[in-house]
Amino acid sequence: MIHSVRIMAKKISRNGSGGKRESILRAATRVFARNGYFNSKVADIARAADVADGTVYLYFKSKEEILHSIFDQNIADAIASGRKLIRALSDPREKLRRIAKLHLERLGADRDLAVVFQVELRGSTKFMEEFSAAGFAEYLDLLCKILEEGQRSRVFRKDLNAKVVSKILFGALDEMATNWIISHRNYKLEPMADIVMDVFLNGVSA
Amino acid sequence: MIHSVRIMAKKISRNGSGGKRESILRAATRVFARNGYFNSKVADIARAADVADGTVYLYFKSKEEILHSIFDQNIADAIASGRKLIRALSDPREKLRRIAKLHLERLGADRDLAVVFQVELRGSTKFMEEFSAAGFAEYLDLLCKILEEGQRSRVFRKDLNAKVVSKILFGALDEMATNWIISHRNYKLEPMADIVMDVFLNGVSA
DNA sequence: TCTGACTGAATGAATCATCACTCAGTCTGG
DNA sequence: CCAGACTGAGTGATGATTCATTCAGTCAGA
Numbered sequence A, B: 001m002i003h004s005v006r007i008m009a010k011k012i013s014r015n016g017s018g019g020k021r022e023s024i025l026r027a028a029t030r031v032f033a034r035n036g037y038f039n040s041k042v043a044d045i046a047r048a049a050d051v052a053d054g055t056v057y058l059y060f061k062s063k064e065e066i067l068h069s070i071f072d073q074n075i076a077d078a079i080a081s082g083r084k085l086i087r088a089l090s091d092p093r094e095k096l097r098r099i100a101k102l103h104l105e106r107l108g109a110d111r112d113l114a115v116v117f118q119v120e121l122r123g124s125t126k127f128m129e130e131f132s133a134a135g136f137a138e139y140l141d142l143l144c145k146i147l148e149e150g151q152r153s154r155v156f157r158k159d160l161n162a163k164v165v166s167k168i169l170f171g172a173l174d175e176m177a178t179n180w181i182i183s184h185r186n187y188k189l190e191p192m193a194d195i196v197m198d199v200f201l202n203g204v205s206a
Numbered sequence C: 001t002c003t004g005a006c007t008g009a010a011t012g013a014a015t016c017a018t019c020a021c022t023c024a025g026t027c028t029g030g
Numbered sequence D: 001c002c003a004g005a006c007t008g009a010g011t012g013a014t015g016a017t018t019c020a021t022t023c024a025g026t027c028a029g030a
Helices: A002-015 A020-035 A042-049 A053-059 A063-087 A092-109 A111-118 A125-152 A162-182 A192-204 B002-015 B020-035 B042-049 B053-059 B063-087 B092-109 B111-118 B125-152 B162-182 B192-204
Strands: none
Touching (some): A020 A042, A020 A053, A020 A063, A063 A092, A063 A111, A092 A111, A092 A162, A111 A162, A125 A162, A162 A192, A162 B162, A162 B192, A192 B192, B020 B053, B020 B111, B042 B053, B063 B111, B092 B111, B092 B162, B092 B192
C-alpha cells in the first residue's frame, strides 16, 4: 500500500503538472523568455517557481541543463505530434501543410516557449550544434522524407535536392515565428503557415 | 606641413585598416564567433587585438557596444552594396537573384562574421528588437519593395502579401546561412542562393 | 636646434558587484 | 523518530569596468 502510494507520488513528481520539476521548467521558460538565458539568475527561476534556490539543483544538474530540458521535452513532443498527424494522410502536400500548421500553432500558443525556441536557443554555437545534433536534425529529416516521397510520386519536382528544399521550408516557417515574436502587433501566427505553404508548394510542385 | 601630417595620421587612425578601432572590431568578431558573446571576456578581445584591456574602453563604451558596432557597420555596408547592385537592373526577378547571391556571398566570405550575424546577434530579444528596428527592417524593406514592383508589373502574383513573402525569402536565405555554419562539411554557401531563388521565384511568379 | 612643459593615448593591476552552486540544518508525513 | 524533500545563507570565482600612472610624441620660446 505505502509502496504504491510512493510510486504514485514519484510519478506525479516526475511528470505531473503539479510536480516541482514541471513547475521549475515552466518558471524557467518564463524567466528565460523575459530576460534572456544569460541574464537570468537561477535565483529568479527559483522565486518564479516558488521554491528555494537549492531545490532547483535537486531536479537539474545546472542552469544549462534546464535550458536543455525545455528544448528536449518540447521538440520530442512536437515530432511525435507531427508523425501522428500525418500518419493517416497520403498526399505529401497535405502532409507538409499540416506539419507547417502544427509548427506555427505550437509556437503561437505559448509566446514564452516561442521566445526560448526562436531566440534563446540560438544564442550560442555550442547550443546550436548540440541541439542540431539531436532533435532539430530529426525535425528537418521529417520534412525531408515527405519531400522525397513526393518526388517519388512525381508530385514534387525531381530536379531539386530534398535536403536543401526542406531547409528552405523550415527557414521560412522559422522566420515567421521569429518575426511574430519581435513584432509587437497582435496577430495570429498559425495562419501564416497557409501563405508559406502556398508559395512553397507552388515553387516545388511538378 | 606638420599640420597636414597630423590630420592624415588622425584620419588613418579613425578609418584605416591599421587603426585600433578596426583592429578591436575584427578581434571581437573572431572572439565572439569562437566563444559566444556572453562567454567572451573583454580581456580576450583585448589580447586578440593586441591592446590593453583599458584601451578597448577608449573606443567603445561597453562590451555591448562592440557587438552593436559590428552589426551596424556590416548591415549598412550590405544594404548599400545591395542597392548599388540592383540600380542598373530592371527585371525584379533578376534583382532578387542578385541580392540573394550577395547575401550569401558576404556571409560565406567570412565565417566569423557569419557566426556573429547568424548566432550571436540572435541570442537575446533585446538585441533582436534593437537591431530589427534599425538595419534589419531596412533590409527586409529592400526585398519587399522589389516584390511590390514585380507585382505592379505583373511579374509576381498579386494575391500575396509582399511583406510576408519577403520574410519567406529572408527566412530561407537565413536558414541556408545558419545551416552552413552548423554543418562542419565544407561546401560553398553562395551557390545555395540559386536553389532558393529557383523555388522561391517559381512559387511567386505570376 | 635644443630644452622643458605639455598632451593624451595606452596600459594593466585593482576594484567590486554579481551569481552559480553547496551544504548544514529544518521540517514533515508516515 | 526517521528518511528524505526542502531550505536559503554563504562561498568562491568570475569578469566588466575604472583610474593612477607611464611615456612617446608635439610644440613654443630662446
